[in-house]
Amino acid sequence: MVPRELKYSESHEWVKQEGAMVIIGITDYAQEELGDVVFVELPKVSRQLKQQESFGVAESVKAVSDLFSPVTGKVMAINETLAQQPELVNKEPYAGGWMIKVELSDNGEIANLMSAEEYEKFIQEGPK
């Protein structure tokens, strides 16, 4: 269920690297926990994000959850479609539900994120 080619944070974001750019979203586990997403607040394009800084919120019927950037860098694009179709976060967490594209400042940060195998273990066992 957890895509092999992605990297994962402990706050349940996924990261897909495409050269110097990364695409960020929340995992299937995270959307399942959150429930029906009705609103996603995303940052302005060109905002500088630090690793683990909040870049927005995902709001479901039940709760509000902060979204944390797994990397340091500059926001190059946001998923505008989510303004009208926030449910894509539930339906396609790894595809149409992507949230932001960030230009990496520090390539090394990616290496410190979890692999698919590690993330699977993490969600089964909980934080260490």
Place this chain on the structure above:
Amino acid sequence: MKQTKLYSWHRQHHARLIEFGGWLMPVQYSSISEEYWAVRKNAGLFDICHMGEITVTGDQAEEFLQYVMTNDISSLAPGECLYSVMCYDHGGVVDDLIIYKIGQHNYLLVVNAANTEKDYQHLTGQKSNYVATVDNISGRTSFISLQGPDARNILEKLGGPEITKLDYLHFARGLLAGVPVTVSRTGYTGELGYEIFYFAATETEQDTEKIWQQLINRGAFPCGLGARDILRLEMKYPLYGHDIDQTTNPLEAGLGWAVKLKKIDFVGKTFLAQVKSAGLSRKLVGLEMESRQVPRQGFPIFDQNGQSIGIVTSGTFSPALAKSIALGYVPSDQAVVGVALSVEIRGEKYPATVVKTPFVPSQVRD
């Protein structure tokens, strides 16, 4: 924490369980919006075993209830039920409830789970001048709710006309899937609906599960408290502990229709009559947001001048309107349909308009 007779069914069907009013209850099975739409378009099924049940019996049961309740109990015939509020002397709300008149001197009160013990104590404390007996029979009964436009069709497949042809706010005994039950045309969703419960002392876990499963097999969709909260909010049905409590009075909550000031005497009457003649200082209104951010309980409401004027008591995202909606108390001069206000959400103010309620048309009499 207490478990309902459907607890093992919920576990087997991967319900997400939460604590509610001292009970472990399903908040959702599949998705809250899917469950919501099942009720609005077809039929949903809710485990409401957590609701409290209190019986009031005896020669002066009616006189006693007439004294502790704000609504007019004398208008009830056996087989009919009525929504009422129960107030303190100071006008605050003890609870809101449904009163079932079973017989001449025999009534059943269905109350909020978290309030059951408090209600029982309040009733017991008020009854010294009346020949009446108050019993808390909660936990000995099972209670499930079938709600939605297909509810009658589904019920007809399992029960006879005595329970399927009921008018709104009426109830009767009958057989459902071969099990003796009491069914009422009541609910908390705004849809055509039935609530099914048992008085029988012999009732078992198997019977509850049997009815529940048979209704599902005939097309009812299991729904949790998450969908139930949206459904009731769209109807502006107040939820105790959120929109009403001991600090709010029923008149400002928009429940004046259930407060009969013409009755000779009832607990809270003096205060409520004063409030009415002085005019309400604030009212519970429906707010519709322009943006999708959800206003939640406790968020402040502002007027056009930026003055903080009230507080959100309940809020959600309405699937029917595709907008966020809320209930909240605002000063009476602002409680007018069309008035532009704002709600502060995470430090920013977002436009909100006072709208007509219910937010979605009621279908309860269909």
